[in-house]
Amino acid sequence: MKEPLVSIIIPVYNAAPYLAACLESVRRQRYENIEILLINDGSSDSSPHICEMYARVDPRIRVVDKPNGGVSSSRNLAMEQARGEYLQFVDSDDWIDRNASRLLVERALETEADLVISHFCRVSGDKITVSGFLNQYNVMGQHEFARRLMEEPASFYYGVMWNKLYKKAIIAEHHIRCSENLRWSEDFLFNLEYIRYAERFAALETPIYYYRKNENSITSTALTVTNTVQTKLELFEYYKALYTDLGLYEQSKPQIHKYLISSAKDG
Numbered sequence: 001m002k003e004p005l006v007s008i009i010i011p012v013y014n015a016a017p018y019l020a021a022c023l024e025s026v027r028r029q030r031y032e033n034i035e036i037l038l039i040n041d042g043s044s045d046s047s048p049h050i051c052e053m054y055a056r057v058d059p060r061i062r063v064v065d066k067p068n069g070g071v072s073s074s075r076n077l078a079m080e081q082a083r084g085e086y087l088q089f090v091d092s093d094d095w096i097d098r099n100a101s102r103l104l105v106e107r108a109l110e111t112e113a114d115l116v117i118s119h120f121c122r123v124s125g126d127k128i129t130v131s132g133f134l135n136q137y138n139v140m141g142q143h144e145f146a147r148r149l150m151e152e153p154a155s156f157y158y159g160v161m162w163n164k165l166y167k168k169a170i171i172a173e174h175h176i177r178c179s180e181n182l183r184w185s186e187d188f189l190f191n192l193e194y195i196r197y198a199e200r201f202a203a204l205e206t207p208i209y210y211y212r213k214n215e216n217s218i219t220s221t222a223l224t225v226t227n228t229v230q231t232k233l234e235l236f237e238y239y240k241a242l243y244t245d246l247g248l249y250e251q252s253k254p255q256i257h258k259y260l261i262s263s264a265k266d267g
Contacts, residue, residue, distance in 0.1 A: 003033040004109075006101050007084030007168070011074035012051060013041040015092035018212065019050045025095035027058050031102035036061045037078045042068030047092075072178035072186045075161075079171060087168050089161040093212050100208035104165040107204050111139045114198035116165040117157070119207040128210075132157055134203035145201040146246055150255050153239065154262035156211070159188035163209045170197050184231050192238050196245065236260055 008026055012019065026036055038051045040063060048065065055061040066077060079087065086105060090096055100118075107116045119132030133152060134140075140148070149158050157163065170176070176193045179186045236259060243249040243256055 003031065004085040004105065005083060006031065006034045006086045006088055006105060006165075007037060007078070007082035008034055008088045008090060008101070009037045009039070009075060009078040009082065010090045010092055011039050011041055011071045011078070012043060012047050012092045013068065013071070013074075014043050014045045014047060016043075016045045016047050016050060018093040019047055022090065022092050022095050023050070023054050023061075025098070026090060027054070027060070028098055029096075029101045030098050031100075031105060034060055034101055035083060037082060038063045039074035039078050040065045041070070041074045042066065070180060070183070072180045072182070075178045076180070079168075079177070082168060085168055087166045087171065089164075090209075091162055091211075093214060094162065095210045095212075097206075097208040097210075099206075103204055103206055103208055107136070107202050108165055108167075111200065111202040113139060113200045113202035114167050114170060115145075115194065115201050116204055117201070118163045118204035118209065120157070120163045120209040120211055121207045122211050122213060124213040130207045131155075132203075132205065132207065134205075136203045136205045140201040140203075142195065142199055142201075143246060143248065146195065146243065146248060147252075149195075150243075150252060152262075153259040159185065159191065160211075161187045161190060162211070164191075166194065167198075170194065173197075182231060182234075185235055189235060189238055192235075192242050196242060232260055 038061060040048050040051055051063045055063045064077060088101060088104065104116050104118065117134065119130055122129045122131055134148060152158060174197050176190060178190050182189065239259055240249060240256065243252065249256060
């Protein structure tokens with residue numbers, strides 16, 4: 001059976017110090033049927049040259065240049081151009097295990113899951129910490145996965161896009177996109193929308209993603225008390241709507257409202 005194509009989407013903005021390590025980890029995947037979409041978001045450093053250099057040596061790499069518009073606009077553009085059956089996301093200052101795509105796809109195929117979610121490693125200097133909650137011995141339906149999300153709604157594990165494998169068909173059919181109006185938690189909003197339409201969920205306990213803790217990242221510098229509260233209030237309406245649509249809101253109201261006072265956890 002032919003391996004399904006995986007589109008690996010990497011937004012790039014002034015990521016020169018880390019970009020080569022990121023791209024080496026992606027192009028050396030043991031799963032070979034991949035395309036790599038590098039979305040240069042108006043970088044002013046040497047990132048565009050690094051992207052073009054890698055595109056010349058690896059035909060699986062496509063570089064798309066665009067004016068600076070943020071990570072969400074980059075991901076949205078890439079999702080429109082992706083040819084793969086599955087979508088995988090990587091941030092340009094992080095890296096992935098050589099078996100990342102292979103393990104995600106194998107898990108998706110063996111479970112017929114619409115979403116696969118994996119453990120990940122948080123890297124802070126020389127310290128590496130593994131983070132994740134779900135075991136991989138059962139396949140969850142929509143209600144069960146939503147209940148597990150309820151337990152740790154502010155965790156990176158559930159909120160981010162880079163430790164997951166998505167079906168392109170679901171995203172395309174329902175026109176799911178990242179919000180270009182949010183500077184924080186746009187991943188979480190995307191995932192809330194995706195969960196509405198996904199039916200089967202599977203976990204991968206192997207930590208296949210290495211998230212580099214960067215205090216100067218857009219996420220870190222954008223967080224103030226005011227915009228954190230404002231964003232959480234806005235996101236809560238989508239969070240509440242998901243559980244209302246699933247018929248779980250009334251019976252779980254106190255647990256669901258804990259999202260408003262929970263803090264983001266990256267492991």
